[in-house]
Amino acid sequence: MADLPGIVVTGASGRMGQMLVRTIVASGKARLVGAVERAGHDWVGRDIGAAMGGAAIGVAVTDDPLEAFAKAQAVIDFTAPAATVEFAALAAQARAVHVIGTTGLEAAHLAKIDAAARHAVVVRAGNMSLGVNLLVRLTQKIAAALDEDWDVEIVEAHHRMKVDAPSGTALMLGRAAAEGRGVDLDDAMDSGRHGITGARKRGQIGFAAVRGGDIVGEHDVIFAADGERVILRHVATDRAIFARGALRAALWGQGQKPGQYDMMDVLGL
Numbered sequence: 001m002a003d004l005p006g007i008v009v010t011g012a013s014g015r016m017g018q019m020l021v022r023t024i025v026a027s028g029k030a031r032l033v034g035a036v037e038r039a040g041h042d043w044v045g046r047d048i049g050a051a052m053g054g055a056a057i058g059v060a061v062t063d064d065p066l067e068a069f070a071k072a073q074a075v076i077d078f079t080a081p082a083a084t085v086e087f088a089a090l091a092a093q094a095r096a097v098h099v100i101g102t103t104g105l106e107a108a109h110l111a112k113i114d115a116a117a118r119h120a121v122v123v124r125a126g127n128m129s130l131g132v133n134l135l136v137r138l139t140q141k142i143a144a145a146l147d148e149d150w151d152v153e154i155v156e157a158h159h160r161m162k163v164d165a166p167s168g169t170a171l172m173l174g175r176a177a178a179e180g181r182g183v184d185l186d187d188a189m190d191s192g193r194h195g196i197t198g199a200r201k202r203g204q205i206g207f208a209a210v211r212g213g214d215i216v217g218e219h220d221v222i223f224a225a226d227g228e229r230v231i232l233r234h235v236a237t238d239r240a241i242f243a244r245g246a247l248r249a250a251l252w253g254q255g256q257k258p259g260q261y262d263m264m265d266v267l268g269l
């Protein structure tokens with residue numbers, strides 16, 4: 001047991017944080033050695049198992065990430081952009097693999113993560129599920145096979161608490177479609193249409209976001225031409241798919257060279 005890689009979960013009280021704690025503890029492949037929450041959170045100081053409403057598991061929630069990371073071989077981080085940037089520097093300092101599931105990261109955040117990845121292994125993906133990563137590959141292949149007579153639209157739906165749009169997954173799918181077409185997503189992207197938009201421009205990749213209820217995550221990639229449509233769809237019904245992917249990434253990252261990786265590397269897709 002003591003030989004198993006030790007993992008710290010950040011944002012441990014969150015929707016994904018709690019799912020990760022359960023997944024790691026049940027896995028038999030890793031040990032939970034730390035649970036981090038933001039300073040002032042009322043779970044700080046409590047046993048994470050008890051705080052989640054179950055039996056105590058001997059890991060107290062802390063607001064001191066560096067102290068927690070120093071004991072770990074990996075950090076799994078599904079929090080928020082500002083926190084993830086801070087954790088990237090600290091995980092690199094502790095030489096722990098940093099698995100980043102946080103979405104909504106902008107260029108300035110990504111630059112700091114790149115800097116951390118010069119010293120440590122970082123695995124980052126907007127979606128850690130096997131199904132979505134397969135869908136990304138399929139999207140790229142279909143986009144490469146079809147010309148711009150086929151309009152690409154990405155429609156995503158998530159729960160009412162989600163704070164970023166388009167979703168990280170939608171951006172992965174959009175990037176895959178752009179790559180397949182040999183264009184830059186920044187040039188082709190059309191997101192958040194409203195008002196008198198004018199007709200759709202040829203070659204655009206459109207994004208639309210639905211937010212409501214407890215939707216875990218749904219993504220359609222629509223290729224629409226005159227007279228026919230091809231629709232690729234992924235429906236997540238359980239956050240465990242993301243947590244399993246993240247744990248797999250944390251284990252895969254052990255012994256890899258410093259650098260930035262994604263779930264395609266982990267899954268060998």
Ligand SMILES: NC(=O)c1ccc[n+]([C@@H]2O[C@H](COP(=O)([O-])OP(=O)(O)OC[C@H]3O[C@@H](n4cnc5c(N)ncnc54)[C@H](O)[C@@H]3O)[C@@H](O)[C@H]2O)c1
Nearest residue numbers: 011014015016037038078079083101102103126127128242
């Ligand atoms: N990549 C994937 O597969 C995947 C899957 C699901 C969710 N996500 C992303 O993961 C992130 C979290 O999603 P969620 O639904 O769990 O959100 P959530 O709001 O339920 O949880 C986020 C947690 O992070 C904590 N946090 C924020 N700042 C912190 C800090 N400085 N230190 C420690 N903890 C801090 C919050 O207190 C909260 O408990 C989002 O960006 C979401 O889009 C990614």
Ligand SMILES: O=C(O)C1=N[C@H](C(=O)O)CCC1
Nearest residue numbers: 103126127162167168169217
């Ligand atoms: O619940 C979320 O938030 C999710 N975020 C990721 C995204 O932005 O694509 C993955 C799906 C769930």
